Amino acid sequence: MNIGLLLYIPYRDLENRIMAAVTGAGYDVTLAQARVLQRISPDGTRLTELAEAAQVTKQTAGFLVDQLEKLGYVERVPDPTDGRARLVRVTEKARGATPVAEAEIARIEAEWEQHIGKRRMGQLREALEKLGEITDPYR
Template sequence: MENSEAMSLTVALLAAAGELVRRVNEGVAARGFADRPAYGFAFARLSSGGATATELAAHLGVTKQAAGQLVDELVSKGYVERRPHPGDARARLVVLTDLGRASTRAAEEAAADAVRQWGDVLGEGDVRALRELLLRIAPYGPIRPTW
């Protein structure tokens, strides 16, 4: 692939990702969760059973102090709670509350709405093919910010 083709593909993928994030954020806000987009990246990590603040920091690519501040903010807003860690008496596990899970569901619904609109443009078959192709080069994520 020539440099110009590679750059064109790069720009298109980044633009599509940016548009998807924008639409998800707007959809989440429209569903009553008008919070910082960083919450969604944290929720993506916490939704699989929770994490310690240290694990969350690694996932988000921030310091432990920044992750601790984010957890404090999420606790104060009722999205997460700290629990004793089942495998480490010194650690605390951060888990989603019912409100946090509702926010996550709102994001999932907003993402589904955005992708459905791709079907209107590309057709369902092409959207499925795009999904399969992207899963071949980025099969497991992680879904995290790139700040």
């Protein structure tokens, strides 16, 4: 079986479950919005950085941040170090979503470990981390 599909299947399962947990907890965000949201650092992040991290254009990132702003999950504040830039920051309203997502991730990882065993889980993680060295464009 194709290694691509092998990677994708558990990834999709994970993503679907995290989204279900987050929206189930009352956070009404879409997948694309969530992908941006999770990359905003505690101190705020510039739009350009978000776009790069999420691998979309600045326009796309801006479009998603607009929506998140309307929903009250982020705010834009001037960047004190650069008059052109603005920092996107997570609001209090959104901050509760992080533990929800993290709890779901922990639950899933535990299930996976339960199924494939602690040893294989460690090997999986190790192999993926090493693979990231050559496949991660932001490294």
